[in-house]
Amino acid sequence: MTVVRRDFELGTLFLGDVLDVLGLVRESSVDLVLTDPPYSSGGSTIETRQRCPVEKYQNTGTKKPYPSFSGDHLDQRSYVNWCVEWGSRSRLLLKSGAVHAQFTDWRQLPATVDAVQRAGLHWRGIVPWDKTETARPTVGGFRAQAEYLVWGSNGPLSRSRGVGCLPGAFREPVRRSDKLHVTGKPTALMVRLVAACPPNGVVADWFAGSGTTAVAAVVTGRRFIGCEVSQEYFEIACKRIHEAEARLA
Ligand SMILES: C[S@@+](CC[C@H](N)C(=O)[O-])C[C@H]1O[C@@H](n2cnc3c(N)ncnc32)[C@H](O)[C@@H]1O
Known part of the structure; x- marks a missing residue:
């Protein structure tokens, strides 16, 4: 696949x-890797895990038409x-002593x-x-209420x-109005997490999806770099980044 580059005021998305x-x-060159790769999760058998993400990560009855x-x-x-493989290459791009933080869920926590x-x-x-x-909800058991950053x-x-001392846990709901990706993270959460990057530093997200990490970097005055393999999500991310930069101008 040919790589396409899009430059913005505060960063670059590939x-x-x-x-x-x-x-x-x-x-x-990077001050913080804050990234949300596909989890390859969502089921206890290979058949259920290999379902389309739109099916496996949304409750019946709450489906929104995401790509x-x-x-x-x-x-x-x-x-x-x-x-x-990607984590080793990504580490070389991080400054010495800088933070790598990677999302996962309960199933993939040990693997991550x-x-x-x-x-x-x-x-x-x-x-x-x-x-x-x-x-x-999980009827008869504990609600699947948390995901995790392995850092x-x-x-x-x-x-x-x-960077001061950051909280060790974050509580933020997913809001439909703010969710532009089937597994999108809340912008408010990402705004709080980019505080692990020094002011004016560079935040990297190698699995940008709808661009939430980049938007969080922009609204907090940080720079960003990232990539996304899906053309549809890449376009959604670029639009969000342009809008976030325009609001600052
Ligand atoms: C969990 S989602 C990220 C969602 C994002 N945090 C957001 O708020 O929108 C993971 C993204 O990684 C992308 N992806 C999957 N494989 C990839 C690859 N090999 N290279 C780059 N991106 C990839 C997927 O297209 C998907 O959009």
């Missing part, structure tokens, strides 16, 4: 496969290998922790994202990056 795009970015996306079908061993360490990052912890009581640093964590 349309292309993560493994191609990572080769185009300068080493040690689907690729790369969400791997078994767990292949998923770890793939995360190690393994992958982050095998990518050469120093694993530092897990930050729960509490989606509130609006999240999918680490490129070498020992730098304490002199101009």
Whole structure:
């Protein structure tokens, strides 16, 4: 796939496969990797996990017509290998001591922790994202109310990056009006999370989807770099970034 580049006031978004795009970015140029890869989750059998993401990640009766996306079908061993492959390349682009934070769900949490360490990052912890009581109910059991950020640093964590102590857990609901991707993250959540990047620093999201991380970077005055493999989501992300920059102008 040919990589396409779109430049903005505060950053750059590539349309292309993560493994191609990572080769185009300068080493040690990124202050925070905050990224939301496909989870390859959503079921306890290979058949259920290989369903279309639009089917498996939305409750019956609450379906909104989102575009689907690729790369969400791997078994767990292949998923770890793939995360190690892009994670290792991504680590080289991070500044020394900077943070890598990667979303996952309860099923892929152990696999993601393994992958982050095998990518050469120093694993530092897990930050729960509490989606509130609006999240999918589990009759007879516990509500599937949290997703997780697995975080680490490129070498020992730098304490002199101009980033204070951030919360160890975040509570933010998903709002339909703010959700432009079938697995989109709330903008308010991402705005709080980009605080792990120093002011004026560069935030990278290699799985941009509808561009929420980039929008959060823009509204907080940070720069961004990212990529997205789906043309439809790439266009949605570009539109959102333009609108966010226009609101600042
Ligand atoms: C979980 S979604 C990200 C959603 C995003 N956080 C948001 O708020 O909109 C993951 C995205 O990764 C993209 N993706 C999947 N495989 C990819 C690859 N090999 N390279 C780049 N992007 C990929 C998918 O198209 C999907 O949009």
